[in-house]
Amino acid sequence: MTTILRFPLVAATLLVGACVGVLLGVGQVPAAQSTATIYALAVAAYRAVSMLRDLFRGRWGIDLLAVMAIVSTLLVGEYIASLIIVLMLTGGDALEEFAHGRATRELKALLERAPRTAHRETPGKPVEEVPVGMVRSGDTLLVKPSEIIPVDGRLLSAAGAFDESSLTGESLPVEHVRGDTLLSGSVNGEEVIRLVASNTAADSQYSRIVALVQEAAASRAPTVRLADRYAVPFTVFAILLAGIAWFISHDPERFAQVLVVATPCPLLIAAPVAFLAGTSRAAHSGIIVKNAGTLEQLARVRTAVFDKTGTLTQGRPTLQDIYVSPAASGISAAGLIQLAASAEQSSSHVLASSVVDAARSRGLSLLPVSSANEHATQGVTAVCGNRTVVVGKASFVGPATSGFKRADLASGQLAIYVGVDGAFAGTLIMSDPLRKNAVATLEQLRRLGVQETMLLTGDTPSTAEHIAEEAGITRVLADCLPADKVAAVAGLNKRLVMMVGDGVNDAPVLAAADVGIAMGAKGATAASESADVVIMLDDLSKVAAAVDIGRHTIHIARTSIWTGILLSVGLMAMAAFGFVPAVAGALLQELVDLATILNALRALGQGRQSSSRHTERDTVSVGPERSLPPASLHGPKTKP
Incomplete structure (x- = not known):
């Protein structure tokens, strides 16, 4: 019937x-x-x-x-x-x-699995079941075994295992510990867990996926x-x-x-x-293709352009060395990190979070910030306690401080400069290694018909060339501002051009490229909105997978x-x-x-050269990006 x-x-x-x-x-x-x-x-x-x-x-x-x-x-x-x-x-x-x-x-499965209710804990009251639309940032939620995480949040329980296959395509359970970010749409394991909501349902990851899929x-x-x-x-x-x-x-x-x-x-x-089948296959792999026409453009890509930080590199630079200026009286190495991290806590840039992590790993408490101002791609100025701190590129910190000195950097290193109360205080030397699967991804793209590769970055030529050589990229353009990236992509002759990036400063060039791909696992919303393709997990190999599917x-x-x-x-x-x-x-x-x-x-089904076997198991969180430091072979890199 x-x-x-x-x-x-x-x-x-x-x-x-x-x-x-x-x-x-x-x-x-x-x-x-x-x-x-x-x-x-x-x-x-x-x-x-x-x-x-x-x-x-x-x-x-x-x-x-x-x-x-x-x-x-x-x-x-x-x-x-x-x-x-x-x-x-x-x-x-x-x-x-x-x-x-x-x-x-697969697309319908996303809609059918959309969370509809949540168990909210309120002090002095029993746990109540509420519509997911009523959950607000800061609410404490309880998630029972096999239930869907209703909104993005931070894990309060000691640990938990989660099925994130509907978001990433990864069939194996993913383990998280207290403080880790949980994404809406993932499925809780066998234990009851508690989390604190960081977004409303409308702003959570799963809703973003559903909206993009409906558009596609x-x-x-x-x-x-x-x-x-x-x-x-x-x-x-x-x-x-x-x-x-x-x-x-x-x-x-x-x-x-x-x-x-x-x-x-x-x-x-x-x-x-x-x-529709291709769009569905991509969604199942954690790749959201916003427009069906993009699949045809992906099939015709001849030039692949990459941003560096958080795209080709892991996007979580680690502190390698500290230089304290002799002119910085009364400031120790620990004090320099504390002041820099206190200023950077006002920034969402990936380098800022790395500096904050370095301070916290050393048990340093952050100072209160009374005012802060972030200068796009340059750095941050903040009043921490009773001191004015400037953190960022050499071109940003140098003119604002006396006694400035560039760092002498090795290949692959970057410098974050710090000024305190108008005087140069020192430099934090950091390194951001290449992703483990970057080389394999570039090789796979060449097998799929990509004839030319290019690296566009705000970092120094020495660091950019070092990363490009490691990855096997043929052309490099360093010290780029967002407008420079747009002009560089527009000037490329081998069309179509695919641009891959993840940060706020990548949004213009992602929109300008024939095909823009945003690494959107933890990236900037502006980048994801400007791109034609959004990769919902932190896996560079999905770029090659997207081209293969197209x-x-x-x-x-x-x-x-x-x-x-x-x-x-x-x-x-x-x-x-x-x-x-x-x-x-x-x-x-x-x-x-x-x-x-x-x-x-x-x-x-799978293409003949599917890149799905090139996966990066050890994923990292990627935050919004400000270009990395410029420097030359004879001087330090500065912070974008």
């Missing part, structure tokens, strides 16, 4: 077909023909109205051929063939819905529109061939026989199904389109010579439709 309600036209066509069969069985040929004719004409009229609506919307489909095939077969007395054509059309709609459901299964599912790709345009020459060709066959044979049945096999539903069904999807989409066209043209040629009777042609065309749609669903 459910199937009948979902596909009423298919059920009606089968019922009419059964009635016609019974009437023919009892010798009521005129009644059978009349029944089939009336029903087929009714369906033809319905499709004609649909065709006219599409024409007014600027889309030319294959409904004209379908309507002409139904009418022509009825005129020559092939009413059985007309019923089969009707079944093909209505069955094609059912197949499309099935294929759409199969392709979007609603989009139409350029190749889908290209498939629509194929319908115009195909329709003209089919009508001309049918007319020529009729003219030469003087048999009107030839006209009907050609049109019967000239209704390739896959022309308009297979490509959208392939793109190439695989576009290959399947085009193969499906041309398979449908070529098979139909072959059948039309045979029908023009009288080798395919109308009834047989209708049945053969149904098989063509089924074959091409099933082929389109192959986009759900």
Whole structure:
């Protein structure tokens, strides 16, 4: 009964077909023909109205051929063939819905799993179950075994294991300890845990994923529109061939026989199904493709451009050495770190969090900040206790302090300069190592057709060249401001250009590139909103996986389109010579439709060079990025 309600036209066509069969069985040929004719004409009229609506919307489909095939077969007395054509059309709609459901299964699973309630703890009151929309930042929540984490938060319990497969595609449970960030949409393990909410449901990770997925599912790709345009020459060709066959044979049945096999539903069904399948496969892998057209652009990428900090590198620099200026009277190494960390606690930049971590790991308490001002890509000025502290690049701290001295850095190191009360106080020497899977990711991109790679960074030439050499990147542009990155990408000749970044200062260049990919696991919202693709976990190999999915999807989409066209043209040629009777042609065309749609669903599978095996198990948290320090071979790097 459910199937009948979902596909009423298919059920009606089968019922009419059964009635016609019974009437023919009892010798009521005129009644059978009349029944089939009336029903087929009714369906033809319905499709004609649909065709006219599409024409007014600027889309030319294959409904004209379908309507002409139904009418022509009825005129020559092939009413059985007309019923089969009707079944093909209505069955094609059912197949499309099935294929759409199969392709979007992962996308629907996201929506169905969206958290709806939360268990909130309030002092002096029993735990209450509230709608997830009522949860506010700072609320303490209790999550029972196998329940979904309702909002982003920080773990209060000692430890816990969580299934994050719906967010990252990683099937193995992930262990977290007290203080770790938990993302909404992950599933709690076997123990009750407590967490403090850090976001509302609307601002949490899972809601972001759902919103991006809905945007992707609603989009139409350029190749889908290209498939629509194929319908115009195909329709003209089919009508001309049918007319020529009729003219030469003087048999009107030839006209009907050609049109019967000239209704390739896959022309308009297979490509959208392939793109939905590709989008679904990407979402399951933790890659959100915002627009189906981006899949085609990913397949055509020839140049890959990378930001450095938090993209190619781990994004969590560690403190290696401390230099205290002799002019900084009364300031020790511990005091220098304490002052720098106190100022940096007002910044969300990844280097700032690294300085704060270095202070806390040494048991240093942070001083209260009465005022703070962050200068984009340069550094921070803050009043900590009763002292004015300046932290950042050499170009930022140098002019603001007396006695400034650049650090002498080795390759791969970066310098964060500190000034206190107008005097240069010292330098923190840090290092941000290359990601473990960066080299493998670059190699995989080359196998996938990327011909040129480039590194754009605000860091110094020496550090940039060191990282580029380690990663195997061919071109480097250092000391970049956001505007410099946009200009550099615009000037590249080998198109299309893919830009990969994660920070606030990457947002302009991500929007300017042909394809912008944001490492959005813990990255800046501005970067994620500007990008075409958002990688929801901290794994650089997913960049290559996204390109692989795009190439695989576009290959399947085009193969499906041309398979449908070529098979139909072959059948039309045979029908023009009288080798395919109308009834047989209708049945053969149904098989063509089924074959091409099933082929389109192959986009759900793995590409031949899937990069999914290149994973980075040891993920790190990535924060918003301010460009890394510039320095030269003869001087220290400064902090972006």
